[in-house]
Amino acid sequence: MMASLWFCVLFWGLVAAFLVNAEMKLDCRPDYVTLVWKESRSQADTALFRLGSCFPNSFTAGEAIFSVELDDCNFRRMVTGNNLTYTNELTYSSASGSVVPPSTYPVVCRYDRPQDWYPLVYDPVFNTYGQEDLVFHMELMNDDFSGPAESTSFPLGSLIHITASVEQQNHQPLLLLLDKCIAATTPELQPDSYLYPIITNKGCLVDSKVTRSKFEPRQKTSELNLSLQAFRFAVGEAVFIHCNLVAWDPNGLDKTKKACNYVDNQGWELLDNPSYSSLCDCCESRCRSRKTRSLGSSGSHGVEQRAVLGPLTIIGLNS
Template identity: 70%
Template structure:
């Protein structure tokens, strides 16, 4: 199943989005809003449009055309009731020389779940049991502040952010989405029953530490990578700390309440990293996230990061206590509201 998205670019402020399907029988099942206002007196560079991870198939001074398959471009597939929904972001990536600000517009294709079989778009079968881990390489490491290279130190002041990157090298696999399923901090390189633990990510992808800190998932650059900014916590101060994680590689289009990356935003609650529109998949983060499947799918890998050390000095302690105090004020104001 192929779709064509045409972006009509007009000179003085309007971009019109029109969506067509290659299979005429299901054109009417697509639901896409068609107008985007750009408040600028300047002409938009058509080469700077992007649909998910895909660049234009062709463009002219007045028109941008994407001819793509729903399996490509990082389309997300969501099953809701009687519908299959495919979502993506149409983005204008502003260049340094551009006078038009970056903007994005959500594209949604909606299908009835019970249509004739040959009308369904092809989707990647997430049952990976025919592949094994031999041609996948997982990686987890400490990064510098902007995630452009490895960290220069493994020592982090209390309250600072620890940049962590995890990735999966896909090789011959179809595109995969990398997720943290569980992460805990420990003072031992191997988890034992007597190990002292600090939970970071639990409940199938819920960054529980973000409820009490500035920890967060960073916006994705690639589906096969995940960046985590973890606030250095008050656990085993001055001692060696190891971070144990279970990673899972998954089909990018098949998010559910057990395959997700959720973090907590102080003013908004739980938010789904890969598509905030469907943050209801994170609702179980405060209870228990369970799958209806008889067995859990996906390719898993256990990774250990460390040792690293969380240090404390007068300045870092002041900063940490200030953040704790501000969080308590915010919580009190929220309850009053």
């Protein structure tokens, strides 16, 4: 989404005490933000700083460092005219009895609105999204992926079968990937949305580390099937699964364009070619982003599209 953006940083006015006591360096990149807070008050515990809902990636006695994606940490997105603005707060939660008071500082990144950006479209259960001459699909499926699911209610621990696909039409053969998926209690992500990570870090199925969730073997390069174990999340409530779909050049796989399962006693494995599972090594740290251009651009490799699936319901064992 952020591929064609130039970026700049906008700081809102801060109180004089902030300017005297600390320094904040904010670097707004196309897909992520790096924030370094340097604290001069010796009594302040830098581990107590938060960027939205995120803890510092690292901290010392006088410094807290955050490196996070714009889709994380409860960043709020606002589109006005040709501007796309992400806002958040850096907060300090003072420990009991501390002489350093709690505080909040605004964090703002402003970009040019990308020409191909459109608001999220929501339809229940089955979604179709078009971009250029590509058409993306997501759907709940039955147990063998041969047809649509007969129910949108899933007992805790059962498998939720999801298929994602892209109709390629006049394009060269493409590989369909799920770049990121999170479960939420709202059809549109809000700062107060209750969230559960499923796929993060550019194609790492993190849920497979703790459940039976897995990417299924491919039948077509243009399709990707996911078996997701119904997790203890918002049990009995409406759940929506938000995903970023990527149609990509099959010869262009790297650490930012991949599908990785976690296999017990083996570690991370690349779905499409296990002999190149080293591409999944970054799943335990950070898989660096790179720009994604439109397939209509010269020398480009792929295109991304956001989608949402739901509502579905996870049923408790005693329900």
